[in-house]
Amino acid sequence: MTATLTDRYVWAAARSVPDAQRRDLERELRERIGDETDALLEQGASPDDAERAVLTELGDPVALAAGYVDRPLQLIGPRYYLTWWRLLKLLLVLVVPIAAVGVALGKAISGAPVGDVIGSAVVVSLSVVVHLGFWTTLVFAVLERTPTAEGKRGIDSLWTLDQLPATIEPARTSRLAELIAAVFFLLVFAAFLVWQQFGLPWVPQLEAVPLLDPALWSFWLPYFIGIIGLEILFAVAIFLLGWTWWLAVVNVLLNVAFTVPALWLLVEGRLVNPAALDAMGWPWGDAGPIVVTVTVVTIVGVALADVIDGFVKTWRAGRARRAAA
Amino acid sequence: MSTDDLTAGHLQELRRGTVVLACLIRLRTADYGYALLESLNALGITVDANTLYPLLRRLEKQGLLTSEWNTDEARPRKFYRTSPAGERLAEALTGDWKLIDAALARLTGDDS
Numbered sequence: 001m002t003a004t005l006t007d008r009y010v011w012a013a014a015r016s017v018p019d020a021q022r023r024d025l026e027r028e029l030r031e032r033i034g035d036e037t038d039a040l041l042e043q044g045a046s047p048d049d050a051e052r053a054v055l056t057e058l059g060d061p062v063a064l065a066a067g068y069v070d071r072p073l074q075l076i077g078p079r080y081y082l083t084w085w086r087l088l089k090l091l092l093v094l095v096v097p098i099a100a101v102g103v104a105l106g107k108a109i110s111g112a113p114v115g116d117v118i119g120s121a122v123v124v125s126l127s128v129v130v131h132l133g134f135w136t137t138l139v140f141a142v143l144e145r146t147p148t149a150e151g152k153r154g155i156d157s158l159w160t161l162d163q164l165p166a167t168i169e170p171a172r173t174s175r176l177a178e179l180i181a182a183v184f185f186l187l188v189f190a191a192f193l194v195w196q197q198f199g200l201p202w203v204p205q206l207e208a209v210p211l212l213d214p215a216l217w218s219f220w221l222p223y224f225i226g227i228i229g230l231e232i233l234f235a236v237a238i239f240l241l242g243w244t245w246w247l248a249v250v251n252v253l254l255n256v257a258f259t260v261p262a263l264w265l266l267v268e269g270r271l272v273n274p275a276a277l278d279a280m281g282w283p284w285g286d287a288g289p290i291v292v293t294v295t296v297v298t299i300v301g302v303a304l305a306d307v308i309d310g311f312v313k314t315w316r317a318g319r320a321r322r323a324a325a
Numbered sequence: 326m327s328t329d330d331l332t333a334g335h336l337q338e339l340r341r342g343t344v345v346l347a348c349l350i351r352l353r354t355a356d357y358g359y360a361l362l363e364s365l366n367a368l369g370i371t372v373d374a375n376t377l378y379p380l381l382r383r384l385e386k387q388g389l390l391t392s393e394w395n396t397d398e399a400r401p402r403k404f405y406r407t408s409p410a411g412e413r414l415a416e417a418l419t420g421d422w423k424l425i426d427a428a429l430a431r432l433t434g435d436d437s
Binding site for chain 2: 028032059069
Protein backbone atom coordinates (compact mmCIF):
# COMPACT_ATOMS: atom_id res chain seq x y z
CA MET A 1 0.00 0.00 0.00
CA THR A 2 1.44 3.36 -0.97
CA ALA A 3 0.86 6.30 1.31
CA THR A 4 -1.24 9.11 -0.12
CA LEU A 5 0.01 12.69 -0.13
CA THR A 6 -2.35 13.36 2.76
CA ASP A 7 -0.89 10.46 4.78
CA ARG A 8 2.61 11.77 4.18
CA TYR A 9 1.59 15.31 5.07
CA VAL A 10 -0.15 14.30 8.29
CA TRP A 11 2.77 12.09 9.29
CA ALA A 12 5.28 14.89 8.65
CA ALA A 13 3.23 17.32 10.75
CA ALA A 14 2.45 14.90 13.60
CA ARG A 15 6.01 13.66 14.16
CA SER A 16 7.11 17.22 15.01
CA VAL A 17 4.81 17.50 18.06
CA PRO A 18 5.02 15.75 21.46
CA ASP A 19 3.57 12.24 21.68
CA ALA A 20 0.65 13.30 23.85
CA GLN A 21 -0.67 15.67 21.20
CA ARG A 22 0.14 13.57 18.13
CA ARG A 23 -3.04 11.52 17.84
CA ASP A 24 -5.31 14.53 18.29
CA LEU A 25 -3.38 16.59 15.77
CA GLU A 26 -3.53 13.79 13.19
CA ARG A 27 -7.29 13.52 13.49
CA GLU A 28 -7.79 17.28 13.32
CA LEU A 29 -5.58 17.62 10.26
CA ARG A 30 -7.37 14.78 8.47
CA GLU A 31 -10.71 16.44 9.23
CA ARG A 32 -9.51 19.79 7.90
CA ILE A 33 -7.84 18.36 4.79
CA GLY A 34 -10.91 16.23 4.07
CA ASP A 35 -13.36 19.13 4.44
CA GLU A 36 -11.25 21.50 2.35
CA THR A 37 -10.72 18.86 -0.37
CA ASP A 38 -14.47 18.20 -0.51
CA ALA A 39 -15.11 21.90 -1.00
CA LEU A 40 -12.78 21.95 -4.01
CA LEU A 41 -14.34 18.76 -5.42
CA GLU A 42 -17.74 20.42 -5.28
CA GLN A 43 -16.32 23.24 -7.38
CA GLY A 44 -15.37 20.67 -10.03
CA ALA A 45 -11.70 19.98 -9.37
CA SER A 46 -10.26 16.48 -9.91
CA PRO A 47 -9.45 14.54 -6.68
CA ASP A 48 -5.70 14.71 -7.36
CA ASP A 49 -5.71 18.42 -8.06
CA ALA A 50 -7.90 19.12 -5.05
CA GLU A 51 -5.62 17.22 -2.67
CA ARG A 52 -2.53 18.92 -4.05
CA ALA A 53 -4.12 22.37 -3.89
CA VAL A 54 -5.25 21.88 -0.28
CA LEU A 55 -1.87 20.58 0.95
CA THR A 56 0.02 23.31 -0.90
CA GLU A 57 -2.24 25.90 0.72
CA LEU A 58 -1.54 24.40 4.17
CA GLY A 59 2.19 24.97 3.65
CA ASP A 60 5.14 23.51 5.53
CA PRO A 61 3.71 20.77 7.79
CA VAL A 62 6.17 21.46 10.61
CA ALA A 63 5.26 25.17 10.63
CA LEU A 64 1.56 24.26 10.57
CA ALA A 65 1.96 21.85 13.48
CA ALA A 66 3.90 24.47 15.44
CA GLY A 67 0.97 26.86 14.99
CA TYR A 68 -1.47 24.20 16.21
CA VAL A 69 0.40 23.35 19.40
CA ASP A 70 1.71 26.88 20.16
CA ARG A 71 5.34 25.97 19.75
CA PRO A 72 7.72 28.91 19.17
CA LEU A 73 9.37 28.95 15.76
CA GLN A 74 12.19 31.23 16.87
CA LEU A 75 15.27 30.30 18.86
CA ILE A 76 14.84 33.12 21.38
CA GLY A 77 11.76 35.32 21.33
CA PRO A 78 11.22 38.93 22.44
CA ARG A 79 10.59 37.91 26.06
CA TYR A 80 14.16 36.70 26.61
CA TYR A 81 16.06 38.36 23.76
CA LEU A 82 17.32 41.40 25.69
CA THR A 83 18.26 39.39 28.80
CA TRP A 84 20.13 36.94 26.57
CA TRP A 85 21.94 39.70 24.68
CA ARG A 86 22.98 41.62 27.82
CA LEU A 87 24.22 38.50 29.58
CA LEU A 88 26.15 37.34 26.52
CA LYS A 89 27.88 40.72 26.12
CA LEU A 90 28.77 40.78 29.82
CA LEU A 91 30.18 37.25 29.73
CA LEU A 92 32.23 37.91 26.58
CA VAL A 93 33.74 41.10 27.98
CA LEU A 94 34.61 39.47 31.32
CA VAL A 95 35.59 35.92 30.49
CA VAL A 96 37.43 36.15 27.16
CA PRO A 97 40.22 38.53 28.31
CA ILE A 98 40.69 36.60 31.56
CA ALA A 99 40.98 33.30 29.69
CA ALA A 100 43.36 34.77 27.09
CA VAL A 101 45.66 36.35 29.71
CA GLY A 102 45.55 33.21 31.86
CA VAL A 103 46.57 30.95 28.98
CA ALA A 104 49.25 33.35 27.76
CA LEU A 105 50.70 33.58 31.26
CA GLY A 106 50.68 29.81 31.76
CA LYS A 107 52.30 29.15 28.38
CA ALA A 108 54.90 31.88 28.90
CA ILE A 109 55.86 30.63 32.37
CA SER A 110 56.27 27.12 31.00
CA GLY A 111 58.84 28.59 28.61
CA ALA A 112 56.89 28.33 25.33
CA PRO A 113 58.12 30.45 22.40
CA VAL A 114 56.36 33.79 21.73
CA GLY A 115 54.49 32.43 18.68
CA ASP A 116 53.09 29.57 20.72
CA VAL A 117 52.02 31.93 23.53
CA ILE A 118 50.14 34.23 21.12
CA GLY A 119 48.73 31.31 19.13
CA SER A 120 47.39 29.57 22.23
CA ALA A 121 45.84 32.80 23.55
CA VAL A 122 44.08 33.37 20.19
CA VAL A 123 42.86 29.77 19.91
CA VAL A 124 41.60 29.70 23.49
CA SER A 125 39.88 33.08 23.07
CA LEU A 126 38.07 31.87 19.96
CA SER A 127 36.94 28.65 21.59
CA VAL A 128 35.80 30.54 24.71
CA VAL A 129 33.75 32.89 22.47
CA VAL A 130 32.15 29.92 20.72
CA HIS A 131 31.41 28.10 23.98
CA LEU A 132 29.98 31.16 25.72
CA GLY A 133 27.80 31.88 22.71
CA PHE A 134 26.61 28.32 22.32
CA TRP A 135 25.84 27.42 25.95
CA THR A 136 24.25 30.76 26.82
CA THR A 137 22.04 30.57 23.74
CA LEU A 138 21.15 26.94 24.49
CA VAL A 139 20.00 27.80 28.01
CA PHE A 140 17.80 30.61 26.71
CA ALA A 141 16.43 28.48 23.85
CA VAL A 142 15.37 25.89 26.47
CA LEU A 143 13.84 28.63 28.64
CA GLU A 144 11.92 29.91 25.61
CA ARG A 145 10.37 26.43 25.29
CA THR A 146 9.69 25.97 29.00
CA PRO A 147 6.18 27.06 29.94
CA THR A 148 6.14 29.41 32.93
CA ALA A 149 3.69 28.81 35.74
CA GLU A 150 0.36 30.58 35.46
CA GLY A 151 0.66 34.25 36.37
CA LYS A 152 4.45 34.08 36.84
CA ARG A 153 7.08 35.84 34.82
CA GLY A 154 10.02 33.92 33.43
CA ILE A 155 13.55 34.84 34.44
CA ASP A 156 13.32 38.02 32.40
CA SER A 157 13.78 40.73 34.99
CA LEU A 158 11.47 43.69 35.36
CA TRP A 159 13.01 46.81 33.91
CA THR A 160 13.58 49.58 36.46
CA LEU A 161 14.76 53.18 36.18
CA ASP A 162 18.09 52.19 37.77
CA GLN A 163 19.04 50.42 34.56
CA LEU A 164 19.20 53.67 32.57
CA PRO A 165 22.70 54.46 31.27
CA ALA A 166 24.49 57.05 33.45
CA THR A 167 25.08 59.62 30.71
CA ILE A 168 23.60 60.17 27.30
CA GLU A 169 27.03 60.58 25.67
CA PRO A 170 30.59 60.99 26.92
CA ALA A 171 30.48 64.67 27.81
CA ARG A 172 33.40 67.08 27.94
CA THR A 173 33.41 66.82 31.75
CA SER A 174 34.24 63.11 31.68
CA ARG A 175 36.92 63.83 29.06
CA LEU A 176 38.39 66.41 31.46
CA ALA A 177 38.53 63.79 34.20
CA GLU A 178 40.32 61.43 31.83
CA LEU A 179 42.78 64.15 30.84
CA ILE A 180 43.66 64.93 34.47
CA ALA A 181 44.09 61.25 35.31
CA ALA A 182 46.26 60.60 32.24
CA VAL A 183 48.51 63.62 32.73
CA PHE A 184 48.91 62.90 36.45
CA PHE A 185 49.86 59.27 35.79
CA LEU A 186 52.31 60.20 33.00
CA LEU A 187 54.01 62.90 35.15
CA VAL A 188 54.40 60.48 38.06
CA PHE A 189 55.88 57.91 35.66
CA ALA A 190 58.37 60.42 34.19
CA ALA A 191 59.32 61.59 37.67
CA PHE A 192 59.90 57.97 38.68
CA LEU A 193 62.26 57.42 35.73
CA VAL A 194 64.37 60.36 36.87
CA TRP A 195 64.09 59.65 40.58
CA GLN A 196 65.11 55.97 40.44
CA GLN A 197 68.57 57.18 39.36
CA PHE A 198 69.09 58.30 42.98
CA GLY A 199 67.80 55.05 44.50
CA LEU A 200 64.40 54.02 45.88
CA PRO A 201 64.24 54.96 49.57
CA TRP A 202 61.36 52.53 50.26
CA VAL A 203 63.37 49.48 49.09
CA PRO A 204 66.16 48.89 51.66
CA GLN A 205 68.60 47.29 49.19
CA LEU A 206 68.14 50.07 46.62
CA GLU A 207 68.53 53.14 48.85
CA ALA A 208 71.53 54.36 46.88
CA VAL A 209 71.51 52.14 43.77
CA PRO A 210 69.73 53.14 40.52
CA LEU A 211 67.08 50.55 39.55
CA LEU A 212 67.50 51.01 35.79
CA ASP A 213 70.85 50.65 34.03
CA PRO A 214 72.52 54.12 34.14
CA ALA A 215 74.03 53.36 30.70
CA LEU A 216 70.50 53.87 29.28
CA TRP A 217 70.76 57.62 29.98
CA SER A 218 72.85 57.89 26.83
CA PHE A 219 69.75 57.31 24.72
CA TRP A 220 66.90 55.12 25.94
CA LEU A 221 65.80 56.88 29.14
CA PRO A 222 65.61 60.31 27.42
CA TYR A 223 63.74 58.51 24.60
CA PHE A 224 61.17 57.05 27.04
CA ILE A 225 60.72 60.42 28.74
CA GLY A 226 60.24 61.93 25.27
CA ILE A 227 57.53 59.37 24.50
CA ILE A 228 55.87 60.24 27.83
CA GLY A 229 55.90 63.88 26.72
CA LEU A 230 54.21 62.89 23.47
CA GLU A 231 51.67 60.86 25.45
CA ILE A 232 50.81 64.00 27.45
CA LEU A 233 50.33 65.96 24.21
CA PHE A 234 48.21 63.09 22.93
CA ALA A 235 46.01 63.17 26.07
CA VAL A 236 45.47 66.92 25.48
CA ALA A 237 44.58 66.24 21.83
CA ILE A 238 42.00 63.68 22.93
CA PHE A 239 40.54 66.20 25.36
CA LEU A 240 40.28 68.89 22.66
CA LEU A 241 39.26 66.81 19.65
CA GLY A 242 37.68 63.66 21.09
CA TRP A 243 38.55 60.21 19.77
CA THR A 244 38.89 59.90 15.99
CA TRP A 245 40.20 57.02 13.92
CA TRP A 246 43.53 58.69 13.15
CA LEU A 247 44.05 59.52 16.84
CA ALA A 248 43.34 55.87 17.65
CA VAL A 249 46.09 54.91 15.18
CA VAL A 250 48.46 57.45 16.79
CA ASN A 251 47.62 55.77 20.11
CA VAL A 252 48.73 52.42 18.65
CA LEU A 253 52.01 53.97 17.37
CA LEU A 254 52.75 55.57 20.77
CA ASN A 255 52.12 52.28 22.56
CA VAL A 256 54.37 50.41 20.12
CA ALA A 257 57.06 53.09 20.42
CA PHE A 258 57.11 52.62 24.19
CA THR A 259 56.41 48.93 24.67
CA VAL A 260 58.61 47.36 22.01
CA PRO A 261 61.93 48.98 23.11
CA ALA A 262 61.05 48.43 26.78
CA LEU A 263 60.41 44.72 26.19
CA TRP A 264 63.49 44.40 24.01
CA LEU A 265 65.71 45.99 26.68
CA LEU A 266 64.14 43.84 29.39
CA VAL A 267 64.61 40.58 27.47
CA GLU A 268 68.16 41.55 26.46
CA GLY A 269 68.89 42.12 30.14
CA ARG A 270 69.84 45.76 29.53
CA LEU A 271 66.92 47.43 31.31
CA VAL A 272 67.69 46.78 34.94
CA ASN A 273 70.92 47.92 36.58
CA PRO A 274 73.19 44.85 37.24
CA ALA A 275 74.23 46.45 40.54
CA ALA A 276 70.55 46.68 41.57
CA LEU A 277 70.03 43.02 40.65
CA ASP A 278 73.02 42.05 42.79
CA ALA A 279 71.71 44.14 45.67
CA MET A 280 68.33 42.41 45.49
CA GLY A 281 69.90 38.97 45.30
CA TRP A 282 68.62 38.23 41.76
CA PRO A 283 67.72 35.66 40.49
CA TRP A 284 65.38 34.70 43.31
CA GLY A 285 65.84 30.97 43.04
CA ASP A 286 63.42 29.49 40.50
CA ALA A 287 61.22 32.58 40.60
CA GLY A 288 63.39 34.47 38.06
CA PRO A 289 61.70 33.35 34.80
CA ILE A 290 58.26 33.68 36.36
CA VAL A 291 58.85 37.25 37.48
CA VAL A 292 60.19 38.15 34.01
CA THR A 293 57.22 36.47 32.32
CA VAL A 294 54.64 38.15 34.52
CA THR A 295 56.35 41.49 33.89
CA VAL A 296 56.33 40.95 30.11
CA VAL A 297 52.67 39.85 30.08
CA THR A 298 51.72 42.84 32.23
CA ILE A 299 53.51 45.31 29.95
CA VAL A 300 51.96 43.78 26.81
CA GLY A 301 48.54 43.53 28.50
CA VAL A 302 48.53 47.18 29.59
CA ALA A 303 49.53 48.33 26.09
CA LEU A 304 46.90 46.10 24.44
CA ALA A 305 44.19 47.26 26.85
CA ASP A 306 45.07 50.89 26.09
CA VAL A 307 44.96 50.30 22.32
CA ILE A 308 41.62 48.45 22.52
CA ASP A 309 40.21 51.13 24.84
CA GLY A 310 41.17 53.74 22.23
CA PHE A 311 39.38 51.93 19.43
CA VAL A 312 36.29 51.26 21.53
CA LYS A 313 36.06 54.94 22.51
CA THR A 314 36.58 55.96 18.88
CA TRP A 315 33.79 53.65 17.77
CA ARG A 316 31.46 54.96 20.48
CA ALA A 317 32.25 58.57 19.64
CA GLY A 318 31.54 57.85 15.96
CA ARG A 319 28.25 56.25 16.84
CA ALA A 320 27.27 59.19 19.07
CA ARG A 321 28.14 61.63 16.25
CA ARG A 322 26.10 59.65 13.73
CA ALA A 323 23.18 59.49 16.16
CA ALA A 324 23.35 63.26 16.70
CA ALA A 325 23.48 63.99 12.95
CA MET B 326 5.12 47.84 1.51
CA SER B 327 2.29 48.99 -0.74
CA THR B 328 -0.72 50.91 0.58
CA ASP B 329 -2.90 47.84 0.01
CA ASP B 330 -0.64 45.64 2.14
CA LEU B 331 -0.56 48.33 4.80
CA THR B 332 -4.34 48.55 4.87
CA ALA B 333 -4.69 44.77 4.90
CA GLY B 334 -2.25 44.54 7.82
CA HIS B 335 -4.14 47.09 9.90
CA LEU B 336 -7.51 45.57 9.05
CA GLN B 337 -6.20 42.18 10.17
CA GLU B 338 -5.07 43.65 13.50
CA LEU B 339 -8.41 45.40 13.98
CA ARG B 340 -10.33 42.17 13.33
CA ARG B 341 -8.12 39.82 15.34
CA GLY B 342 -10.06 40.12 18.59
CA THR B 343 -13.44 40.17 16.89
CA VAL B 344 -12.85 36.68 15.48
CA VAL B 345 -12.59 35.36 19.05
CA LEU B 346 -15.82 37.08 19.99
CA ALA B 347 -17.59 35.82 16.85
CA CYS B 348 -16.46 32.22 17.55
CA LEU B 349 -17.64 32.37 21.17
CA ILE B 350 -21.06 33.62 20.14
CA ARG B 351 -21.44 31.34 17.10
CA LEU B 352 -20.38 28.22 19.05
CA ARG B 353 -23.24 28.50 21.53
CA THR B 354 -24.49 25.79 19.17
CA ALA B 355 -21.76 23.19 18.68
CA ASP B 356 -20.05 23.00 15.28
CA TYR B 357 -16.83 21.81 13.60
CA GLY B 358 -14.00 23.85 12.11
CA TYR B 359 -14.89 23.96 8.44
CA ALA B 360 -18.60 24.66 9.01
CA LEU B 361 -17.71 27.45 11.42
CA LEU B 362 -15.30 28.94 8.87
CA GLU B 363 -17.94 28.88 6.16
CA SER B 364 -20.67 30.38 8.30
CA LEU B 365 -18.43 33.17 9.63
CA ASN B 366 -17.26 34.09 6.12
CA ALA B 367 -20.88 34.00 4.89
CA LEU B 368 -21.74 36.49 7.65
CA GLY B 369 -18.96 38.80 6.46
CA ILE B 370 -16.53 37.98 9.28
CA THR B 371 -13.58 37.07 7.10
CA VAL B 372 -11.15 34.72 8.77
CA ASP B 373 -8.36 32.58 7.37
CA ALA B 374 -8.36 28.80 8.00
CA ASN B 375 -4.74 29.02 9.17
CA THR B 376 -5.89 31.47 11.85
CA LEU B 377 -9.15 29.78 12.80
CA TYR B 378 -8.01 26.18 13.45
CA PRO B 379 -5.14 27.06 15.80
CA LEU B 380 -7.40 29.66 17.45
CA LEU B 381 -10.03 27.01 18.25
CA ARG B 382 -7.37 24.83 19.87
CA ARG B 383 -6.07 27.77 21.88
CA LEU B 384 -9.54 28.75 23.11
CA GLU B 385 -10.15 25.14 24.10
CA LYS B 386 -6.86 25.04 26.03
CA GLN B 387 -7.92 28.22 27.83
CA GLY B 388 -11.18 26.56 28.84
CA LEU B 389 -13.33 28.93 26.78
CA LEU B 390 -14.50 26.15 24.44
CA THR B 391 -15.18 22.48 25.05
CA SER B 392 -14.79 19.86 22.33
CA GLU B 393 -16.10 16.45 21.46
CA TRP B 394 -15.27 14.08 18.61
CA ASN B 395 -18.25 13.13 16.50
CA THR B 396 -17.62 9.76 14.83
CA ASP B 397 -21.13 9.18 13.48
CA GLU B 398 -20.06 9.95 9.93
CA ALA B 399 -17.26 8.53 7.77
CA ARG B 400 -15.03 11.44 8.61
CA PRO B 401 -14.56 12.02 12.38
CA ARG B 402 -15.05 15.69 13.24
CA LYS B 403 -14.20 17.68 16.31
CA PHE B 404 -17.19 19.68 17.49
CA TYR B 405 -16.54 22.78 19.59
CA ARG B 406 -19.00 24.42 21.97
CA THR B 407 -18.73 27.59 24.07
CA SER B 408 -18.15 26.81 27.77
CA PRO B 409 -19.64 28.84 30.65
CA ALA B 410 -16.29 30.61 30.98
CA GLY B 411 -16.40 31.34 27.24
CA GLU B 412 -19.93 32.70 27.68
CA ARG B 413 -18.75 35.11 30.39
CA LEU B 414 -15.83 36.24 28.23
CA ALA B 415 -18.18 36.79 25.28
CA GLU B 416 -20.33 39.05 27.47
CA ALA B 417 -17.30 41.05 28.63
CA LEU B 418 -15.98 41.38 25.06
CA THR B 419 -19.38 42.43 23.73
CA GLY B 420 -19.64 45.09 26.44
CA ASP B 421 -16.21 46.42 25.59
CA TRP B 422 -16.97 46.36 21.88
CA LYS B 423 -20.02 48.58 22.48
CA LEU B 424 -17.94 50.99 24.59
CA ILE B 425 -15.33 51.29 21.82
CA ASP B 426 -18.05 51.78 19.22
CA ALA B 427 -19.66 54.54 21.29
CA ALA B 428 -16.29 56.19 21.91
CA LEU B 429 -15.42 56.15 18.21
CA ALA B 430 -18.86 57.55 17.41
CA ARG B 431 -18.25 60.45 19.83
CA LEU B 432 -14.82 61.00 18.28
CA THR B 433 -16.18 61.24 14.74
CA GLY B 434 -19.09 63.34 16.06
CA ASP B 435 -16.64 65.92 17.42
CA ASP B 436 -14.94 66.19 14.03
CA SER B 437 -18.04 67.15 12.08
